[in-house]
Amino acid sequence: MEGSHHETPDTPHRPPIQRALLVRLGAIGAVAAATGIVLGLLIHWFPPAAAKQAHPIDTLYNVLVITTVPIFVLVTSMVLFSAWRFRMRAGEERLDGPPIHGNTRLEVIWTALPATLLASLVVYAAIVLHDVGVKKPNELVVNVVGRQWEWSFGYPAYHDAQGQEIVAPELVLPVNRPVYFKINAVDVIHTFYVPAFRLQQDAVPGITTPLRATPDRIGSYPVICTQLCGYGHSTMRATLRIVSASTFQKWLALHGYAGATTAAAASVRRPAATSTPTALVAATGGSRTQTKEASQ
Amino acid sequence: MIARLRAPGLHRGILAIPLGIGFAYALIIVIRAASGLGHIVDGTAILQVALISAPLAFLVGLGAFDYWFYWAAGRPTRPEDHSSHGAHSWKDYFRINTDHKVIGVQYTVHSFVYFLIGGMFAMLMRAQLAQPGGKFVDANTFNGLFSVHATLMIFLFIIPVFAGMANFVLPLMIGAPDMAFPRLNALSFWLLPIAGLMILGSFLAPGGSFASGWTAYAPLSTSAPIGQVFFTIGVQFAGASSIATALNFLVTIITMRAPGMSFFRMPLLVWANFSTSLLVVIATPFIAASQFLVLLDRALGFNFFNAGSGGDVLMYQHVFWFYSHPAVYIMILPGFGIISEILAVKARKPIFGYRMMAFSLLAIVVLGFTVWAHHMFTSGMPGWIRDPMMITTCIIAVPTGVKIFSWLATLWRGVLHMDTTMLWALGFISMFTLGGISGVMLAMVPFDLHVSKTYFIVAHIHYVLFGGSVFTIFAGVYYWFPKMTGRMIDERLGKWHFWTTLVTFNATFAPMHLIGIQGMPRRVADYSSQFATWNLIISISSFLLGLSTLIFVYNIVTSWRGGPRAVANPWRGLTLEWLVSSPPPIFNFDSMPTIVGGPYEYGVPGAVHAVFRDGAKVPTPAGDRLAVAQE
Numbered sequence: 030m031e032g033s034h035h036e037t038p039d040t041p042h043r044p045p046i047q048r049a050l051l052v053r054l055g056a057i058g059a060v061a062a063a064t065g066i067v068l069g070l071l072i073h074w075f076p077p078a079a080a081k082q083a084h085p086i087d088t089l090y091n092v093l094v095i096t097t098v099p100i101f102v103l104v105t106s107m108v109l110f111s112a113w114r115f116r117m118r119a120g121e122e123r124l125d126g127p128p129i130h131g132n133t134r135l136e137v138i139w140t141a142l143p144a145t146l147l148a149s150l151v152v153y154a155a156i157v158l159h160d161v162g163v164k165k166p167n168e169l170v171v172n173v174v175g176r177q178w179e180w181s182f183g184y185p186a187y188h189d190a191q192g193q194e195i196v197a198p199e200l201v202l203p204v205n206r207p208v209y210f211k212i213n214a215v216d217v218i219h220t221f222y223v224p225a226f227r228l229q230q231d232a233v234p235g236i237t238t239p240l241r242a243t244p245d246r247i248g249s250y251p252v253i254c255t256q257l258c259g260y261g262h263s264t265m266r267a268t269l270r271i272v273s274a275s276t277f278q279k280w281l282a283l284h285g286y287a288g289a290t291t292a293a294a295a296s297v298r299r300p301a302a303t304s305t306p307t308a309l310v311a312a313t314g315g316s317r318t319q320t321k322e323a324s325q
Numbered sequence: 326m327i328a329r330l331r332a333p334g335l336h337r338g339i340l341a342i343p344l345g346i347g348f349a350y351a352l353i354i355v356i357r358a359a360s361g362l363g364h365i366v367d368g369t370a371i372l373q374v375a376l377i378s379a380p381l382a383f384l385v386g387l388g389a390f391d392y393w394f395y396w397a398a399g400r401p402t403r404p405e406d407h408s409s410h411g412a413h414s415w416k417d418y419f420r421i422n423t424d425h426k427v428i429g430v431q432y433t434v435h436s437f438v439y440f441l442i443g444g445m446f447a448m449l450m451r452a453q454l455a456q457p458g459g460k461f462v463d464a465n466t467f468n469g470l471f472s473v474h475a476t477l478m479i480f481l482f483i484i485p486v487f488a489g490m491a492n493f494v495l496p497l498m499i500g501a502p503d504m505a506f507p508r509l510n511a512l513s514f515w516l517l518p519i520a521g522l523m524i525l526g527s528f529l530a531p532g533g534s535f536a537s538g539w540t541a542y543a544p545l546s547t548s549a550p551i552g553q554v555f556f557t558i559g560v561q562f563a564g565a566s567s568i569a570t571a572l573n574f575l576v577t578i579i580t581m582r583a584p585g586m587s588f589f590r591m592p593l594l595v596w597a598n599f600s601t602s603l604l605v606v607i608a609t610p611f612i613a614a615s616q617f618l619v620l621l622d623r624a625l626g627f628n629f630f631n632a633g634s635g636g637d638v639l640m641y642q643h644v645f646w647f648y649s650h651p652a653v654y655i656m657i658l659p660g661f662g663i664i665s666e667i668l669a670v671k672a673r674k675p676i677f678g679y680r681m682m683a684f685s686l687l688a689i690v691v692l693g694f695t696v697w698a699h700h701m702f703t704s705g706m707p708g709w710i711r712d713p714m715m716i717t718t719c720i721i722a723v724p725t726g727v728k729i730f731s732w733l734a735t736l737w738r739g740v741l742h743m744d745t746t747m748l749w750a751l752g753f754i755s756m757f758t759l760g761g762i763s764g765v766m767l768a769m770v771p772f773d774l775h776v777s778k779t780y781f782i783v784a785h786i787h788y789v790l791f792g793g794s795v796f797t798i799f800a801g802v803y804y805w806f807p808k809m810t811g812r813m814i815d816e817r818l819g820k821w822h823f824w825t826t827l828v829t830f831n832a833t834f835a836p837m838h839l840i841g842i843q844g845m846p847r848r849v850a851d852y853s854s855q856f857a858t859w860n861l862i863i864s865i866s867s868f869l870l871g872l873s874t875l876i877f878v879y880n881i882v883t884s885w886r887g888g889p890r891a892v893a894n895p896w897r898g899l900t901l902e903w904l905v906s907s908p909p910p911i912f913n914f915d916s917m918p919t920i921v922g923g924p925y926e927y928g929v930p931g932a933v934h935a936v937f938r939d940g941a942k943v944p945t946p947a948g949d950r951l952a953v954a955q956e
Contacts, residue, residue, distance in 0.1 A: 074842045093765075101759050101762050104729060104755060105758070111739070111751075115740065116743050117741055128674070136731075154715060154770060157771040216548075217545040227771075230774075234638055236639070257848045260465050261464065262848065263851040
């Protein structure tokens with residue numbers, strides 16, 4: 030596809046591109062891409078993970094870094110290489126480049142290669158998406174309700190002596206038990222986001238949206254609203270505490286859970302949520318805890 | 326004086342505004358009295374009507390509809406005689422003009438004013454976010470700042486500045502004396518100040534400016550204070566301007582090309598604006614619809630988005646993104662065109678794969694309508710929609726990739742003139758690739774579930790809209806400045822502008838990827854102390870980024886006033902705009918050009934893109950050889 034290179038006697042010749050140069054360019058590109066990948070993987074990107082669903086998502090991100098960072102590095106290397114190697118030098122002011130109009134084979138390659146790469150990434154991501162959302166046995170159902178500007182969490186499987194669903198302003202979950210969140214909003218759209226789960230789901234007025242997660246690490250983590258919801262959006266935070274199964278039962282009892290059989294006995298010593306013993310309130314990981322009891 | 330107030334123009338337009346407001350009062354009082362409602366003077370209702378009637382009255386006063394009124398009344402109409410063409414002093418840019426070159430400058434300068442205002446709002450936001458617990462502004466003002474920032478940058482800067490540059494350059498490039506509809510062109514421009522002032526004016530509204538983001542999701546927007554209406558209605562005017570200009574471009578490109586200019590001899594900037602205009606005329610009515618629905622909900626209680634009364638909250642997002650996803654291509658395709666022009670001229674080589682470049686633009690137009698719900702992966706829409714949207718989003722990355730690779734191949738073995746324009750073009754390729762890559766990452770639904778609505782999104786959109794669109798805008802301004810003003814721009818200052826912007830831009834937006842993945846949500850006035858260090862770095866960098874823009878402003882002002890005179894063709898370009906003087910004659914071409922070859926035949930000895938029939942002018946040939954004008 031190369032046309033004849035028109036040169037007048039006073040314009041300097043440009044040396045042809047040597048094979049050695051191409052090899053060197055390839056080597057520089059490979060080293061730069063490898064450096065990019067290593068840097069990308071060395072950076073400590075993620076907050077702590079506290080759900081089984083978080084791990085495949087973190088792995089997906091690492092795969093994305095490995096596959097896409099080289100593209101950026103190679104494009105930038107080509108730009109820098111061209112700026113260095115092909116820049117106009119003194120005496121070349123009136124020189125034109127060779128009239129190369131295209132190269133069908135090259136164009137097919139750089140259409141097909143990225144398409145293949147993207148297709149494999151899509152298949153992989155679709156599998157991860159499916160795995161993350163899969164229904165599990167023995168799910169604990171939690172009703173999440175967003176309102177301006179606080180969260181409340183209801184446990185429909187657990188009732189107090191009056192037969193009321195147990196509701197708390199903090200999210201307490203037993204470790205290793207799958208949870209099915211049913212998410213709602215009463216006023217505007219909010220988003221239920223637990224960075225430790227790597228999961229977000231909008232809370233939408235009028236519909237119930239689903240989210241599944243299996244907590245797998247004991248500790249305290251922030252729950253954040255990420256959908257702009259008005260004046261108090263920045264402070265619409267809650268705390269997630271992942272606790273052992275026995276601590277979860279104790280916590281339920283403190284919130285008035287009457288137990289499967291002795292409902293009346295437990296109801297006598299039901300304290301307000303705000304007086305939860307401090308021993309149970311772990312560090313909140315920098316988030317502002319809503320201490321106000323969610324009105325129902 | 327009376328004659329001046331009666332003649333069409335700014336004076337009569339401003340005089341008409343109180344009449345529009347008076348109409349709003351009268352209408353509301355009559356309707357409320359007739360329907361037996363209490364307090365017949367309802368300020369909220371009057372304001373909502375006045376926001377529509379006052380601008381319309383202004384346009385009538387301006388004379389935008391005089392022709393049609395005269396025609397309807399059977400009075401003699403005044404055909405366009407182009408007597409107002411050209412600008413002889415800076416004052417002429419503040420008058421109504423139907424010359425596409427004057428309108429192009431009006432558009433471009435007007436857009437840059439809003440770029441500076443929007444940038445100032447960004448820095449006010451960064452002042453608030455410099456440390457956790459910031460007390461610089463309150464939460465409501467902060468929500469207003471980022472809402473107005475985004476709205477101005479999108480609707481008053483990026484979209485119109487591209488329309489403005491194309492307005493100046495495109496008719497020249499296809500060999501046309503003007504746009505197809507010069508009066509519509511003027512109307513398109515004069516809708517913009519209305520939209521801009523309305524959006525800024527929202528800060529004066531009781532309850533503060535609109536504060537529900539540029540996305541204005543219902544039901545937050547339907548329940549917000551009255552400032553929201555300034556967005557709802559302001560966007561209608563910006564959208565109407567956009568649609569009118571797009572129609573104008575389409576008709577101009579289809580019907581007014583010079584003899585010999587087939588579609589596949591058009592410069593890629595023309596292709597890019599052709600594609601963009603298709604997107605605009607098809608997509609923009611959808612944002613108009615979404616905002617009309619919000620307006621009807623607010624003003625008349627239609628309950629479109631009131632879940633308690635059978636409304637559908639998610640419907641707003643579908644209608645909104647059916648425009649607003651194509652809008653991101655509206656904001657980048659013209660930039661692709663600018664980069665193609667610049668790379669061919671500055672690398673002294675034909676664009677690699679010209680036809681694929683044109684086809685990939687059209688592919689993006691079609692595919693752009695199939696990906697809207699990737700903004701809604703966490704919205705609660707039916708889960709299965711995520712999979713097809715992930716697939717289409719990845720498919721649209723392919724034609725975009727083709728363009729990047731073709732630009733790189735255009736550089737290969739070229740003779741690269743590393744001036745300011747070229748620096749911006751090369752910077753664009755690198756920065757936009759990064760933005761494209763984070764876009765592909767976001768297409769992967771499971772990853773998006775984690776970073777959606779975090780700072781990762783803020784990083785992504787600024788890499789595509791600043792590192793992408795704004796870099797191409799700067800490249801285009803430096804490239805066509807000699808043609809638009811007849812003056813050369815200061816290269817040394819231009820390079821300073823590029824390097825300072827490149828460094829501070831990356832220092833501002835690159836760390837946002839990290840804090841986003843670490844879980845910092847966007848659109849918050851306050852944040853957890855674990856993000857304090859990065860936010861301080863980001864804030865300082867953003868102030869420096871703001872300062873770097875002042876170099877540009879200074880350069881533009883001083884070069885326009887006193888830069889060296891520009892020759893007709895300072896870059897030795899082949900396309901038609903370089904074959905006329907700088908600035909071009911009032912009717913662009915004193916003699917009609919005939920197109921005899923492709924637009925990018927650099928390196929082909931003696932090749933020319935166009936010749937003039939009368940042989941009066943000898944166009945610059947590629948390969949630096951004098952061409953014999955062909956008869």
